[in-house]
Amino acid sequence: MLAFANAKINIGLNITEKREDGYHNIETVFYPVKLYDVVEIIDAATTHCVIKGLTLPGAEKDNLCLKAYYMLAEDFDLPPQQICLLKNIPIGAGLGGGSADAAFTLKLLNDKFQLGLTVAQLQVYASSLGADCAFFVENKAALAKGIGDELAPVDLDLSAYYKVLVKPPVFISTAEAYACVKPSMPEVALEDLIKLPVASWRTSVYNDFEDSISKAFPEVSALKNSLYLAGATFALMSGSGSAVYALFEKETRLPELEKDNHVFYNV
Known part of the structure; x- marks a missing residue:
């Protein structure tokens, strides 16, 4: 089986x-x-x-x-x-x-x-x-x-979006990621934020690991910026990194990112 x-x-x-x-x-x-x-x-x-x-x-x-x-x-x-x-x-x-x-x-x-x-x-x-x-x-x-x-x-369906996942040649351990974060309660619960239009997530939905991870591995924040420049509606690092995903409204190919990273399309 x-x-x-x-x-x-x-x-x-x-x-x-x-x-x-x-x-x-x-x-x-x-x-x-x-x-x-x-x-x-x-x-x-x-x-x-x-x-x-x-x-x-x-x-x-x-x-x-x-x-x-x-x-x-x-x-x-x-x-x-x-x-x-x-x-x-x-x-x-x-x-x-x-x-x-x-x-x-x-x-x-x-x-x-x-x-x-x-x-x-x-x-x-x-x-x-x-x-x-x-x-x-x-x-x-x-x-x-x-x-x-x-x-x-949760009632969340992202099937209408074309998803791109990019993994840079960086390995980040979970322990390493947690060592640099400062816990805090969000002002608005995530379960409420995800009910908003996806286009609004860019300025409201965050990953608390991103700031410290991006300082240690600037290629992660560079990837996220590249995805937004390519037209992503929303982009974010997943979990404790180092993969970054993006939601696009149409099929997208990013050959310039394929040179140094693993890029997965329509995941």
């Missing part, structure tokens, strides 16, 4: 406070986009993961797909599986690729072995693997609060 694990973008990202446990509370909207990894599970003699495509840093034991398998195996009698992961979603980009892979692995195992886990139960398992992992269980636009694991559906 296989599944196409899609990426997400963040429509706004407010870091509202630092918690006593050291994590941060946020307010953001997760929105699924059409950029995919491929996850496949196959019966095998031993459980392991085969990775193709982009190279993943770290040891195999840290792979989220394997962690998802072993988590379910603690509660269910699962036979060994080979997990095949074709990695296309850029790493260190703020697109949630690893979380998506883990969530889709959980869903594949649930379906293949008829475990009978509900959406809510899958979300509980997913949340223990990553803050944004639970989003990919239902995989629909959602307002996320807490550390990104408190989800509520």
Whole structure:
């Protein structure tokens, strides 16, 4: 069995406070986009993961797909599986690729072995693997609060827009991004701002990571400016970066950005 694990973008990202446990509370909207990894599970003699495509840093034991398998195996009698992961979603980009892979692995195992886990139960398992992992269980636009694991559906449809995603050759760790931000409560809740026309988001919907990330990596702010100069209605860095996405009202090609970056069209 296989599944196409899609990426997400963040429509706004407010870091509202630092918690006593050291994590941060946020307010953001997760929105699924059409950029995919491929996850496949196959019966095998031993459980392991085969990775193709982009190279993943770290040891195999840290792979989220394997962690998802072993988590379910603690509660269910699962036979060994080979997990095949074709990695296309850029790493260190703020697109949630690893979380998506883990969530889709959980869903594949649930379906293949008829475990009978509900959406809510899958979300509980997913949340223990990553803050944004639970989003990919239902995989629909959602307002996320807490550390990104408190989800509520939102009525947001961006299908009328042509979406461009640009990943510069920069890797930004989540810990590095959080180290430079100052939490604050927004004057207007994001769930209210996204109800406004998309054209107004440019002056009202922000990503709190952008200022510090752009100082450390000026190519990120340069990309955003280039997207606006190309006619974007709205552009923003996704998550903790470094990918920047843009919404256009018509099909757009940006060959000048393709020279030094990974550019994905109509995601």
